[in-house]
Amino acid sequence: GAGVSQSPRYKVTKRGQDVALRCDPISGHVSLYWYRQALGQGPEFLTYFNYEAQQDKSGLPNDRFSAERPEGSISTLTIQRTEQRDSAMYRCASSTMGAPNVLTFGAGSRLTVL
Amino acid sequence: ILNVEQSPQSLHVQEGDSTNFTCSFPSSNFYALHWYRWETAKSPEALFVMTLNGDEKKKGRISATLNTKEGYSYLYIKGSQPEDSATYLCASGNTGKLIFGQGTTLQVKP
Numbered sequence: 654g655a656g657v658s659q660s661p662r663y664k665v666t667k668r669g670q671d672v673a674l675r676c677d678p679i680s681g682h683v684s685l686y687w688y689r690q691a692l693g694q695g696p697e698f699l700t701y702f703n704y705e706a707q708q709d710k711s712g713l714p715n716d717r718f719s720a721e722r723p724e725g726s727i728s729t730l731t732i733q734r735t736e737q738r739d740s741a742m743y744r745c746a747s748s749t750m751g752a753p754n755v756l757t758f759g760a761g762s763r764l765t766v767l
Numbered sequence: 768i769l770n771v772e773q774s775p776q777s778l779h780v781q782e783g784d785s786t787n788f789t790c791s792f793p794s795s796n797f798y799a800l801h802w803y804r805w806e807t808a809k810s811p812e813a814l815f816v817m818t819l820n821g822d823e824k825k826k827g828r829i830s831a832t833l834n835t836k837e838g839y840s841y842l843y844i845k846g847s848q849p850e851d852s853a854t855y856l857c858a859s860g861n862t863g864k865l866i867f868g869q870g871t872t873l874q875v876k877p
Contacts, residue, residue: 657810684863695771695856695867696811709864744810752862753799753818758810 655679657759659745665765666735674730674762678747684754685728686746687720690761696744702728703750735766771859773868780847781876787843788871790857794838801865802831802842803856811856814842847875 658677666672678685684703688696698712704725713719717735722728732739742761748754772791780786792800799818803811815824820835828845844851854872858865 686863686865688867693869695858695869696865698860698864698866701863703863711864753801753816754862755801755813755816756803756811756865757813760810 657745657747657757659743659759659762661762662760663763663765665767667767668735668737670735671731671733672735672764674732674743674745674764676728676730676745676747676759678726678728678745679757681749682747682757683725683750684748685722686748686756687728687730688744688746688758690742690744699730732764735764737766740764740766771857771866771868773855773857773871775871776869777872777874779874779876782847782849784847784875785843785845786847786873787841788855788873790840790842790859790868792838792840792857792859792866794835796861797835797838797859798861799859800833800835800840801858802840803858803867805854805856805870806852807854814855842871844873847873849875849877851875 686701687699690696700710702722717733720730744761746756746758802814805811817833822833830843833840854870856870858867860866
């Protein structure tokens with residue numbers, strides 16, 4: 654696509670529910686990244702993929718968070734048993750694989766856990 | 768743990784003023800330094816990526832310098848305009864894992 658597409662743009666859920674956030678990267682972008690951004694803060698690294706391989710998941714806060722990119726294109730970030738502290742903007746970005754990578758960010762998915 | 772710090776946290780200037788802000792990062796194991804511009808309700812957009820000590824980049828009225836030995840980068844805006852109002856984020860790190868600072872929020876008054 655022309656840009657990085659994320660869905661849903663807004664998600665309100667009750668504590669304890671599972672949520673899945675989707676990212677569709679720019680066509681041809683090999684690398685895909687997930688960041689979380691709290692109000693007034695810079696993006697916080699969660700995880701990234703090259704093709705379908707998850708290269709680094711050191712930023713995932715705990716085992717309720719997982720991400721996959723099974724076919725090397727669309728990625729899903731899943732949060733199980735959501736808690737209020739999970740409320741944030743979740744941003745996806747993609748890039749070509751050449752270094753250094755310049756990230757193109759999506760519009761984000763705003764998650765609110767009640 | 769990589770800490771990226773930005774200062775000041777916020778800045779208010781008059782239209783036409785020139786301004787600059789700072790990004791500091793650990794100089795050991797340096798790989799690349801990124802600057803992004805982020806307008807509220809939009810996505811961060813890349814301004815510059817710099818890798819070499821002494822690098823200088825320029826885009827219109829905005830320029831950036833890099834000192835990898837002492838671990839800092841400056842972003843300069845010459846003749847600020849209201850449309851320059853945004854949060855400017857810097858980030859450093861290895862391929863794939865960028866660590867962002869908290870940003871400097873610039874407000875340019877007409």
